[in-house]
Amino acid sequence: MPRARVYVTLKKSVFDPQGRTIHEALRSMGYASVADVRQGKFFEVDLEGVPPDKAKETAEEIARRVLSNPVIESFRVEVEP
Amino acid sequence: MGVVVFPGSNCDHDAYHVVKHVCGQEARFVWHKDADLSGLDAVILPGGFSYGDYLRTGAIARFSPVMRAVGEFAARGGPVLGICNGFQILQEAGLLPGAMLRNRGVKFLSQPVHVRVERGQTAATEGLRVGEVLTMPIAHGEGNFYVSEEELDRLERQGQVVFRYTTADGRLDEAANANGSARAIAGVCNEAGNVVGLMPHPERASELRLGSADGRKVLESLVRAAQARALQSV
Numbered sequence: 001m002p003r004a005r006v007y008v009t010l011k012k013s014v015f016d017p018q019g020r021t022i023h024e025a026l027r028s029m030g031y032a033s034v035a036d037v038r039q040g041k042f043f044e045v046d047l048e049g050v051p052p053d054k055a056k057e058t059a060e061e062i063a064r065r066v067l068s069n070p071v072i073e074s075f076r077v078e079v080e081p
Numbered sequence: 082m083g084v085v086v087f088p089g090s091n092c093d094h095d096a097y098h099v100v101k102h103v104c105g106q107e108a109r110f111v112w113h114k115d116a117d118l119s120g121l122d123a124v125i126l127p128g129g130f131s132y133g134d135y136l137r138t139g140a141i142a143r144f145s146p147v148m149r150a151v152g153e154f155a156a157r158g159g160p161v162l163g164i165c166n167g168f169q170i171l172q173e174a175g176l177l178p179g180a181m182l183r184n185r186g187v188k189f190l191s192q193p194v195h196v197r198v199e200r201g202q203t204a205a206t207e208g209l210r211v212g213e214v215l216t217m218p219i220a221h222g223e224g225n226f227y228v229s230e231e232e233l234d235r236l237e238r239q240g241q242v243v244f245r246y247t248t249a250d251g252r253l254d255e256a257a258n259a260n261g262s263a264r265a266i267a268g269v270c271n272e273a274g275n276v277v278g279l280m281p282h283p284e285r286a287s288e289l290r291l292g293s294a295d296g297r298k299v300l301e302s303l304v305r306a307a308q309a310r311a312l313q314s315v
Contacts (some may be wrong), residue, residue, distance in 0.1 A: 010182075010211075012226060013229070015182065015227075015261075016181065016182075016186065017182065017183045017185055017186070017187045017225070017261075018187060021187050058126055066136070066140065066144075067136070069137055069140070069173065069180050071172075071179060071180035071227065071228060072180045072182060072227055
């Protein structure tokens, strides 16, 4: 069964309050080397009865229509057969 | 008036109560699986946590059957008011611009705020004066309004900014913009002005014994907008 991995992240131009908070916490813990943190979402989508070449298309459609909001987020899809 | 109920709505009864018992209007609940809005002059999408706000606020609710009907109702000019989570659902459905980010300070905010009316003659401000300041509570974790700079300029030009967070005397002040919204935007409308979303809760501030009755003005605006439209169609 093909498995799609969908990574959804806030666009670079969008402020990420959660990432900022995590960043500040890491700095206060002594991780001075941490320059930035951005938080995102990760989905594993198992697709049944879909040939691997079609799986990417389907996963991209799902990512575009549902898993991400184009106003604030972008996404990347990887498919393993 | 119809009050849409999604699984996880929690301000539906408050909205129903104010419309029916405070404004004296006929009201009925509309279950999100119903696609029948017949006989309704206006629709309210209430606050809450539809589908637990899983994925993103409003992201799953916007695929409910009722949303197709709400889209058609709005396209025919029907007044639609989205409050808090209802606003987020309208954004996800593409009926209102922008998206909500987590509040600037990450925390859930539950407090009274002041908002200034930036535009009259919308479903939420029919009969209200531009510059009027209303006091209502907010209660949200994701109310940090965002759109790109170009889109913000477009919204301002087209008069789609309906409410802005201000001080009690109507001044813009970063401290008054608790969630960090772009240009302190608390509410917007579509191009026609018949679909409005706002983050503060008018239904929680419609009776003086609850601290403020300013929210009643917003819901009475919705009544006026519905009546004006009913007259047009006669």
